[in-house]
Amino acid sequence: MRAALLFLLILFATGAQAHKPSDSYLTVTVAGSGVQGQWHIALRDLEFAIGIDSNGDGDITWGELRARHGDIAAYALARLTVALDGGPCQTRATDHLVDHHSDGAYAVLLFEAQCTRAGSALELGYSLFFDLDPQHKGLLRLEHAGATRSAIFSPETARQRFAMEQPSRIAQFLDYGREGVWHIWIGFDHVLFLLSLLLPAVLIPSSQGWRAVERFTPAFWDVFKIVTAFTVAHSITLSLAALGVISLPTRLTESAIALSVVLAALNNIFPLFQRRRWMVAFAFGLIHGFGFASVLADLGLPRDALLLALVGFNLGVEVGQLAIVSVFLPVAYKLRQTMLYRRVIFFGGSALICLLAGVWFAERAFNLKLLTL
Amino acid sequence: MFMSYNAGILLGLLMVASTGVAAPYLPRADDEVLERLPSRPNDPPMREIRRMRDALAREPQNLGLAVALARRYFEQASADGDPRYVGYAQAALKPWWDLQPPPIEVLVMRATLRQYRHDFSVALADLAQALERDPSDTRALSLRAVIHLVQADYDASRRDCARLAPLVSELIATGCVAFIDGLTGRAGETQDLLNRALTRATDAGPEQKMWVLMRLAEMAWRLNDPRLAEEHFRRALALGITDSFLLAAYADFLLDYGRPREVIALLKDRTRADPLLLRLTLAELAVGAQGLREHQAALADRYAAARLRGDTTHEQEESRFSLQVLARPDEALRLAQSNWQVQREPRDARVLLEAALALRRPAAAQPVLDWMKRSRIEDWFLERLAGQLASLKKDGA
Numbered sequence: 129m130r131a132a133l134l135f136l137l138i139l140f141a142t143g144a145q146a147h148k149p150s151d152s153y154l155t156v157t158v159a160g161s162g163v164q165g166q167w168h169i170a171l172r173d174l175e176f177a178i179g180i181d182s183n184g185d186g187d188i189t190w191g192e193l194r195a196r197h198g199d200i201a202a203y204a205l206a207r208l209t210v211a212l213d214g215g216p217c218q219t220r221a222t223d224h225l226v227d228h229h230s231d232g233a234y235a236v237l238l239f240e241a242q243c244t245r246a247g248s249a250l251e252l253g254y255s256l257f258f259d260l261d262p263q264h265k266g267l268l269r270l271e272h273a274g275a276t277r278s279a280i281f282s283p284e285t286a287r288q289r290f291a292m293e294q295p296s297r298i299a300q301f302l303d304y305g306r307e308g309v310w311h312i313w314i315g316f317d318h319v320l321f322l323l324s325l326l327l328p329a330v331l332i333p334s335s336q337g338w339r340a341v342e343r344f345t346p347a348f349w350d351v352f353k354i355v356t357a358f359t360v361a362h363s364i365t366l367s368l369a370a371l372g373v374i375s376l377p378t379r380l381t382e383s384a385i386a387l388s389v390v391l392a393a394l395n396n397i398f399p400l401f402q403r404r405r406w407m408v409a410f411a412f413g414l415i416h417g418f419g420f421a422s423v424l425a426d427l428g429l430p431r432d433a434l435l436l437a438l439v440g441f442n443l444g445v446e447v448g449q450l451a452i453v454s455v456f457l458p459v460a461y462k463l464r465q466t467m468l469y470r471r472v473i474f475f476g477g478s479a480l481i482c483l484l485a486g487v488w489f490a491e492r493a494f495n496l497k498l499l500t501l
Numbered sequence: 502m503f504m505s506y507n508a509g510i511l512l513g514l515l516m517v518a519s520t521g522v523a524a525p526y527l528p529r530a531d532d533e534v535l536e537r538l539p540s541r542p543n544d545p546p547m548r549e550i551r552r553m554r555d556a557l558a559r560e561p562q563n564l565g566l567a568v569a570l571a572r573r574y575f576e577q578a579s580a581d582g583d584p585r586y587v588g589y590a591q592a593a594l595k596p597w598w599d600l601q602p603p604p605i606e607v608l609v610m611r612a613t614l615r616q617y618r619h620d621f622s623v624a625l626a627d628l629a630q631a632l633e634r635d636p637s638d639t640r641a642l643s644l645r646a647v648i649h650l651v652q653a654d655y656d657a658s659r660r661d662c663a664r665l666a667p668l669v670s671e672l673i674a675t676g677c678v679a680f681i682d683g684l685t686g687r688a689g690e691t692q693d694l695l696n697r698a699l700t701r702a703t704d705a706g707p708e709q710k711m712w713v714l715m716r717l718a719e720m721a722w723r724l725n726d727p728r729l730a731e732e733h734f735r736r737a738l739a740l741g742i743t744d745s746f747l748l749a750a751y752a753d754f755l756l757d758y759g760r761p762r763e764v765i766a767l768l769k770d771r772t773r774a775d776p777l778l779l780r781l782t783l784a785e786l787a788v789g790a791q792g793l794r795e796h797q798a799a800l801a802d803r804y805a806a807a808r809l810r811g812d813t814t815h816e817q818e819e820s821r822f823s824l825q826v827l828a829r830p831d832e833a834l835r836l837a838q839s840n841w842q843v844q845r846e847p848r849d850a851r852v853l854l855e856a857a858l859a860l861r862r863p864a865a866a867q868p869v870l871d872w873m874k875r876s877r878i879e880d881w882f883l884e885r886l887a888g889q890l891a892s893l894k895k896d897g898a
Contacts, residue, residue, distance in 0.1 A: 148775070148803055149584040151810055166525070171536040172585070179542075186541035191531030225525035226535055230802035231773075233535040236525040261588030262595075263618075265810045280810060 148231040150257065150264045154208075154281075157271040158250055158292060163210055163217055163241035168227055168234040169200070173257055173264070178203055190226070193235060197224045204237055207256040213247025250290045254281035274303075301440040304424075308444020311423050312452070317385050317488065318416055319452060320481045324392035325354050325405050326456055327474050330464040333399060338474070340464040351457055353406040355449060361413025362420060363442050369421030370438050381418035383493040388412035389485035396478035420445060539583065539773075546577065557593060567593045568606045575613060587617050605631050609641050619814050619843055621648050639668045646677055653845035653872060655681055672702040676713055683720045684847070686877030692720050707740045714740075715747055718754070723847065725881035727758050745774045752780035753848075757882065761787035772796065775803055779818050786826055797826055816840035820852040830859035838865070845872060847880055854886040863890040 153168040171188050174180050180188050180196055193200075201221035210217040218241060225236040250270070257264040266281035272292045279288055312318055329350045331338040341347050368374045392408065424441050463469040490496055528535065540547050553570045560566060571590040578586035591598065591614055597607040612627035625648060631641045642665045649658035662677035669677075675698040682691040699705075699713050718733035734751045748771065752764045764784035769792075771777045778800055785793040804819045817840045824833035834856035841853055850869045857866035870887055873880075 148806055149810065149812065150588065151806065168525075172538065175538060175542075176585070176589075181538060181542055184542045186538045187534045188536040188538065189531060190528035190533045190535055193535060194531065226528055227525040230799050230806065259595075260592050261585060262591045263584065263588030267809055278809075 150261055152256060152264070152266050153229075153234075153269070154254070154266055155269045155271065156210075156250075156252070158212075159272075161212065161243045161246040163212070163243060163250075165208075165210075165219075165237075165239045165241065167204060167208075167237040167239065168229070169204060169237065169256070170229075170231070171233045171235060173261075174200060174203075174235060177257060177260055188233070193226070194224070197221075200224070200235055201237060201239070204256055205239060207254070209251075209253035210241040210243070211251040212243040213245060213249050214251070215244035215247065217241035217243035248292055250292055251287065252281075252290070253287045255286055258283045258286065297436060301436050304437045304440030305444035305447070307423075308441040308446075309448040309451075310444075311420070312445050312448030315419070315423075317389055317485070318419070320485065321385075321389045321392055321412065321416065322355070322358065322449065322452065323456065324389065324396060324478060324481055325358075325409055326351055326453065327396055327460070327478060328399075328405070329354070329457070330460045331470070331474070338470060340470075344461055347461060348457065350405075351453060354409045355453055357406040357410040358413040358416070359446055359449070361410045362417035362445075365414045365417025366420045366424070366442060367417075367438060369418050370424055371434070374418075376418055378422055379492060379495075381415060381422070383489055384415045385419050386485050386489035386492055388415055390482055390489060393478045393482035393485065397475060397482070549573070550577065562596060564597065564604060564606070567597070568610060571610050571614075575610070575617075578617070584617070587614050590614055602630060605634050605638065609638060609644070612641070613644060616644065616648055618812075621652060621843065624648060636664070637668055639665060642668070643673075643677070650681060650684075651844050651846055653876065655685055655876065670702070670705070672698050672705050672709060672713065676716065680716060683716065683723075684876060684878050686879060688720050688724055688879045692717060707742055711737045711740050711742055711744065711747060715750060719750060722754050722757070723878075723880040723882070727754075730754060745771075745777055749776045749780060752777070752784070756780065756783055756787070759787075761785075765790060772799070775800070775815065776818060778803075779822060783821070783825055800826075813839070813843070817844065817849050817852055820856060824852070824856050824859060830856050834860055834862070834865060841868060847878065847883060850883055851886070854883065854890065858886060858889055858893070861893055863894040866890050 150170060150173050152170065152173070155166045157164045171180060171193070174196075175188065178196065178199055180192055182192050182195065201224075205219045205221065208219065210219060219239050220242070221237055221239045223238040225238065227234045227236050250272075252268070254266045254268075256266060262283050264282075268279045268281060268288075270277050270279065270290055277290070279285075279290070281288065328338065330341055330347045332341055365374070369376075392412065395405075395408070420441070424437070460469065460473075463473070542548075542551070550570075550573060553566065553573060557563065557566045557570050571593045574586040574590035574593065578584060578590070590610070594603075594607050594610060597603045598611065600607075602608065603611065608627050608631040612624040612631070615621075615624040615627065625645065628641045628645045628648075631638055632645070635641075642661050646658045646661035646665065649655070649661065658681050659678070662674070662681065665677055666674040675695060679691045679695040679698075682688070695713060695717060699710065699717075702709070705713075714733045714737035718730045718737065721727075721730035721733060731754075734747075734754060737747055738751065748767065752768060755761070755764045755767075761784035764780055765788070768777050768781040768784070772781065778796060782793065782796040782800055784790070785796060800822055804815055804822065807813075807815050816836045820833045820836035820840060823829045823836060833852070837849075837853035837856045840849055850872065853869045854866050857863060857869075866887075870890070872878075873883060873887060
């Protein structure tokens with residue numbers, strides 16, 4: 129009878145596995161000698177291993193889970209060893225959360241590991257639930273220096289070693305360079321500031337107002353001086369802010385940046401500085417540098433390669449700027465005689481920039497929300 | 502800065518939305534229910550398992566206790582469809598698992614657990630070793646008959662059924678042969694034989710009756726006799742055993758005959774088991790029902806998780822999902838072809854034909870068409886697909 133019953137069950141069991149098998153999801157982040165971890169462990173597995181449903185009603189509540197947090201951390205962390213370059217790390221639970229995956233609720237154990245030394249090789253030993261369920265697997269996501277890789281722990285691959293390559297200097301440099309280009313592209317305020325200063329480059333003031341320049345060379349040098357002055361200025365403040373020499377409140381610098389755009393555009397409509405616009409570029413460039421610095425801070429600066437990142441980012445910004453200028457200048461030069469340029473683009477564009485930057489200024493200075501972009 | 506900040510948030514939102522990652526959170530109240538266990542710890546089956554587990558913990562070297570517990574776990578895996586129990590069964594047998602050779606009970610159990618994970622070749626090696634030591638081990642014989650059948654080795658399966666026949670009840674012996682005959686061109690006479698054996702087997706338990714009725718229903722369905730199939734399915738369902746394989750088969754039957762609304766009514770509360778969730782999703786797709794998006798996303802997540810851990814037991818169902826829900830016939834064909842290397846039952850054949858037809862690539866279906874000819878299977882649905890593929894070939898030529 130036993131045999132017959134088993135026969136039947138086997139016939140039924142040759143389909144797909146009906147449920148998801150037992151997995152845990154382990155994310156480990158390494159930075160220097162510090163290791164951070166986030167470990168998602170299925171409540172069903174914890175129930176089988178140490179018992180969570182204390183009142184036995186078949187429902188696991190947050191209260192029941194909370195009461196076992198200490199035991200869960202002790203049980204799980206005793207089954208995970210972390211070492212950097214052979215130096216063992218002390219693991220410690222820092223928080224407990226909950227998450228839902230496609231097959232049910234998971235306890236989320238946050239932990240940190242303090243290692244005796246920083247190293248270039250991480251060794252992980254994983255044995256959670258292997259004694260209870262040899263089919264259990266630990267799915268690892270390892271994050272280090274912006275790179276992510278994955279691995280699977282099973283009883284056969286319970287100990288694994290991960291060489292953590294330092295990202296190459298060139299790759300890091302190019303990375304920050306790309307961020308710089310990207311930032312100038314999406315940083316409308318910087319672009320509009322630059323354009324406001326460049327719009328008059330193909331025109332010269334006269335007693336009857338603006339008239340077109342006759343040759344390309346003076347226009348080119350005008351642009352060259354403005355862009356260089358802007359670059360030098362924002363490089364100075366960007367470096368000082370990134371190195372922590374000067375620090376200004378973001379709201380102040382952001383408002384000042386918006387104001388600089390307003391003034392630069394107004395200067396085209398009611399000219400004050402006509403010949404030495406490079407000085408304006410320099411003065412306001414100092415302010416824009418603080419804006420770039422806050423982006424760089426958001427990206428996170430590598431302590432060991434600060435200068436590299438700084439130069440890379442800055443050069444990226446310049447490349448982005450040059451791309452804009454190299455499109456702007458030939459077009460503006462070509463159109464400089466036309467009414468379209470002088471009336472619509474020059475005056476209309478300046479007025480529009482002025483208006484837009486004015487709104488930004490109000491928003492940033494007074495913490496309003498006027499435009500939804 | 503203003504723009505870049507917003508762009509950053511937008512980018513972040515897009516990334517979260519596209520990967521469907523929910524963030525870990527802190528529940529608000531102690532009485533918030535996080536998880537409903539499939540069975541209460543004090544339900545009789547769970548109490549029995551706990552009793553056996555405690556007994557084994559006291560005597561971890563007791564082979565009898567270990568094998569009994571492993572078997573109990575395996576039954577639970579089959580009933581619930583939860584593969585965790587297969588792992589627990591393996592753990593119970595740990596002291597003997599890697600012995601050269603293990604005791605014969607462990608050998609057969611090891612083969613059972615390995616076939617569950619579709620490791621058919623190692624399972625067959627275990628069974629050959631077991632049957633060398635005891636040629637009349639009914640569990641080893643019946644398991645090997647099934648594996649051969651799944652792999653379309655009908656002669657080998659028939660040999661095992663013949664050896665099994667004198668050792669088991671008439672219903673099981675008839676069923677063993679009938680299952681092969683039903684796939685090899687003798688479906689008509691087989692139905693009568695099995696029907697008569699079922700009528701005579703008054704002492705058979707409800708599980709056995711359900712199994713025979715389900716096979717009878719499938720035979721009638723393959724012969725495109727929906728009225729008879731429906732009758733068998735109804736009798737099987739009336740036995741009152743909730744079995745996910747029976748529900749999946751009945752749902753497929755309903756889908757084949759354009760009755761998706763009944764599938765939704767049948768399965769709407771059974772989303773935990775992947776095969777049932779697939780049928781529910783297909784039914785929702787057919788009628789444009791509400792839960793479709795959510796269920797589609799959940800299935801995609803589960804298949805992705807299975808792939809991540811290197812589990813290929815889902816390939817046949819994922820092929821159906823890829824073809825019908827995602828409309829990605831190329832992926833469906835790849836999965837169906839990979840699945841066909843491992844399993845060769847009618848439903849495995851069908852997903853491959855359907856994918857090949859959707860791609861208008863009759864050549865890709867050739868291995869299945871060859872199998873149909875060799876086995877002489879009578880299956881109205883497979884024959885219709887083969888006919889469509891053949892006319893495609895003619896058009897192409």
